[in-house]
Amino acid sequence: MTDQEIVAKINSSLAEEFEYDLAAMTPETTLFEDMGLDSLDVVDLVIVLETAFSMKVREEEAIRKIRTLGDIHDFVIAKKRQLEGDR
Amino acid sequence: MLLRRVVITGVGTISPFGRGVASLMDGLLAGKSGVVELPALAEITGMRTRVAALATGVEAMEIPRKFRRSMSNMSIFATLAAQDAVAMAGLAPEQLGSGRLGVSIGSTTGSPQTMEEFFREFNADHSLERMKSTLFFHIMNHSCASNVAQALGVTGRVLAPAAACSTSTHAIGYGAEMIGLGKQDFMLCGGADEFHPLTSGTFDIINAASAGFNDTPHQTPRPFDLRRDGIVCGEGSGILLLESLDSALARGAEILAELTGFATNSDPGSIANPDAACIAQCMRLALADAGIEAGAVDYVNAHATATEQGDIAECAAIAEVFGADTPVSSLKGHLGHTMAASGALELAACVEMLRRGVLVPTLNLDEVDPACACVLHQREVAQRRIDTLIKNNFALGGVNSSIILRRYV
Numbered sequence: 001m002t003d004q005e006i007v008a009k010i011n012s013s014l015a016e017e018f019e020y021d022l023a024a025m026t027p028e029t030t031l032f033e034d035m036g037l038d039s040l041d042v043v044d045l046v047i048v049l050e051t052a053f054s055m056k057v058r059e060e061e062a063i064r065k066i067r068t069l070g071d072i073h074d075f076v077i078a079k080k081r082q083l084e085g086d087r
Numbered sequence: 088m089l090l091r092r093v094v095i096t097g098v099g100t101i102s103p104f105g106r107g108v109a110s111l112m113d114g115l116l117a118g119k120s121g122v123v124e125l126p127a128l129a130e131i132t133g134m135r136t137r138v139a140a141l142a143t144g145v146e147a148m149e150i151p152r153k154f155r156r157s158m159s160n161m162s163i164f165a166t167l168a169a170q171d172a173v174a175m176a177g178l179a180p181e182q183l184g185s186g187r188l189g190v191s192i193g194s195t196t197g198s199p200q201t202m203e204e205f206f207r208e209f210n211a212d213h214s215l216e217r218m219k220s221t222l223f224f225h226i227m228n229h230s231c232a233s234n235v236a237q238a239l240g241v242t243g244r245v246l247a248p249a250a251a252c253s254t255s256t257h258a259i260g261y262g263a264e265m266i267g268l269g270k271q272d273f274m275l276c277g278g279a280d281e282f283h284p285l286t287s288g289t290f291d292i293i294n295a296a297s298a299g300f301n302d303t304p305h306q307t308p309r310p311f312d313l314r315r316d317g318i319v320c321g322e323g324s325g326i327l328l329l330e331s332l333d334s335a336l337a338r339g340a341e342i343l344a345e346l347t348g349f350a351t352n353s354d355p356g357s358i359a360n361p362d363a364a365c366i367a368q369c370m371r372l373a374l375a376d377a378g379i380e381a382g383a384v385d386y387v388n389a390h391a392t393a394t395e396q397g398d399i400a401e402c403a404a405i406a407e408v409f410g411a412d413t414p415v416s417s418l419k420g421h422l423g424h425t426m427a428a429s430g431a432l433e434l435a436a437c438v439e440m441l442r443r444g445v446l447v448p449t450l451n452l453d454e455v456d457p458a459c460a461c462v463l464h465q466r467e468v469a470q471r472r473i474d475t476l477i478k479n480n481f482a483l484g485g486v487n488s489s490i491i492l493r494r495y496v
Contacts, residue, residue: 019152036153043220051217058216 027070089267097176097328140321140423159198325431348377420450
């Protein structure tokens with residue numbers, strides 16, 4: 001999976017889950033202010049990512065620092081690379 | 088007896104006839120049936136009934152995701168109906184958040200659909216890792232009441248009575264008492280339920296679900312009819328905006344009807360089988376609460392679900408209290424039994440019957456069971472002035488309830 005494919009899958013998964021306009025999603029889009037998510041949504045966001053990419057990230061420290069879509073892209077790409085390296 | 092007079096100034100409904108009281112009345116007066124065949128029920132081992140009355144005209148996406156995420160279907164029904172009741176009453180947003188408006192809305196249980204989804208996932212591998220954050224808000228017992236309060240910005244009291252088929256009659260009665268006591272000026276009251284095979288199954292197991300008309304669903308249920316064979320489960324929501332008379336007059340609201348009496352009692356004789364004497368006592372308590380004699384009642388809106396025992400017991404009780412000259416009908420033939428919504432949906436129709444001066448007959452009542460012949464059955468639509476009516480609901484668990492409405496003068 002290329003980085004572009006990962007970004008596209010993240011965006012489409014989150015757009016569907018949170019009914020957000022896919023065309024309006026940029027790396028600078030903030031989760032709380034722009035997308036209007038709250039603490040409950042963040043719980044579901046993690047489940048959406050775990051399901052989409054078949055990985056466990058709920059306990060990751062880095063996930064608590066995520067503020068933008070770009071943060072999610074970077075986090076998932078790094079996690080995928082790490083998992084691939086572990087194999 | 089209410090210390091302050093309580094009136095109805097708004098009504099909202101989601102029923103098998105669609106959204107809104109106008110479509111509800113159109114269906115009732117046209118003698119339509121909201122019952123359909125549900126082939127999926129045939130796939131359940133041991134389920135003999137294959138009919139249900141499903142809600143129509145529901146546009147869930149009207150509700151913003153922020154509120155909708157914590158709602159199952161029953162809360163969606165209740166929220167849309169509550170929005171319509173508020174709009175009809177002409178309440179302003181600042182009144183919704185004034186603290187003087189409360190919510191009293193119940194359901195039989197929390198969402199059975201979400202509960203099923205949870206346990207299907209959970210039982211697969213005993214894992215919580217796929218469970219969404221809003222699951223609990225679907226299955227808590229006060230899901231409908233809380234979701235309506237959240238979506239409408241209500242800051243007053245939140246109450247969620249649960250008494251199966253008496254649920255929304257309780258919700259309305261207790262709401263009226265809160266206003267009567269001066270604790271709130273407005274109450275959004277009613278009930279909601281979503282269809283689930285568990286509901287039909289509950290009645291099928293105790294041989295109280297209709298299974299003889301699966302191929303002709305519009306012919307069942309058949310309250311009071313000789314060929315009746317049980318309940319048809321349905322879904323929907325009815326919400327009424329109750330208001331103190333003083334408040335309604337002060338803001339120039341249109342008053343649809345006055346709620347003058349409410350009573351409920353417990354029948355400890357059986358958790359499942361109704362008792363005529365207990366039902367009669369409930370209706371007498373409601374009359375006493377309204378401060379009227381039985382002779383003042385022009386119409387009885389029966390609970391009558393088309394079960395063998397329930398219809399007979401209710402008829403005997405009605406005959407004992409009101410005699411054989413007061414028109415009686417049940418709306419279950421049109422709407423099926425919408426469970427926790429039934430009291431409020433049927434009361435919403437009663438409000439319209441009062442306003443329009445029209446009686447809705449019992450659908451599918453072709454040949455009155457001799458055991459139910461002791462009352463005057465309304466067999467066809469009739470124009471008739473109604474000043475006062477009584478509406479009954481009785482629940483598994485031995486919970487009876489009655490409400491008295493009066494034309495506001």
